[in-house]
Amino acid sequence: MQHVLQISRKIDYGLRAMIHLAGLPAGRIASLQDLCVPLHLPREFLAKILKILTAKGLVRSSRGAHGGYQLARPARDISFLEVIEAVEGPVQLNVCLDDKDRCDVSAGCTMYQIWKVGQDRMLEVYRRTSLAQLASEPTDPVPIPLGVPARG
Template identity: 35%
Template sequence: MLKLSKMTDYAAVVMARIAREPDSAHAAIDLAESVQLPHPTVSKTLKALVRAGLLESRRGALGGYRLARPASQITASDIISAIEGPVAVTECSHADGDCELVNTCGVADNWQRVSYAISELLGSVTLAHLASSAPLRMPVQLPIQAISLYGDDEPPPMATAADSTGKR
């Protein structure tokens, strides 16, 4: 399924809820109410988002949560990372690859690139996009083209980006 966990899903929903009313603090219980999820669960999610630096919290009466930065500067990738850790498709996709099968595996490099592409894609979707009711129309093509999946060491040949669509 390549599915996000429910908690991440909740996180996105709650973040979007806050993003739609960014100027007031939102108490966990109110958020839970408005997204129709149990309070403790929402609360747990919110704490994780604070720890990740996506939300700011304030205790006490009149306290609550608000965005730590504008919704346009929070990405889907941020939200996912906050709950599930860094976006990586395979065990060896992230930095400290301690997979002892690298030699017999034979696909590690390319999976890493795919992982990177997905990560970039998710990084190009902002909370502002998610929260908006309009269909996404963001420039996803940019980061993806930018990747174009050459080795990190081997810089992309400058011409390709501009020339015709046909590529091998």
């Protein structure tokens, strides 16, 4: 079954690895194997994702027998959105939300505003959710007030 607005495996695996690293005791380094096995992630693909996260400054890697990966900054200072954007680039629900790529009918489009509100709210939740929150309460929902109540 095809799902619309579905995140990529790359984002999913990157987030899972980062949340796992956020849950480790301070100073602890996780090997690639330490991440792949409990998270059930493909080794080679995760290695590529971790390389990206390292290049973006979110992960610190070290080589050698006791090498591995750890967060480059405290988990409370890394947002869900920052990881997503590091792995795949800017989040955009529809091409019309990009000022450079507006479609021919965007000026009179009745859907533009709903796409814009949806994206703004989604980004707010992602921006306000830290890896520390996700690592500390993995089974409980993270309460994020949206500021504007939904109309119904």
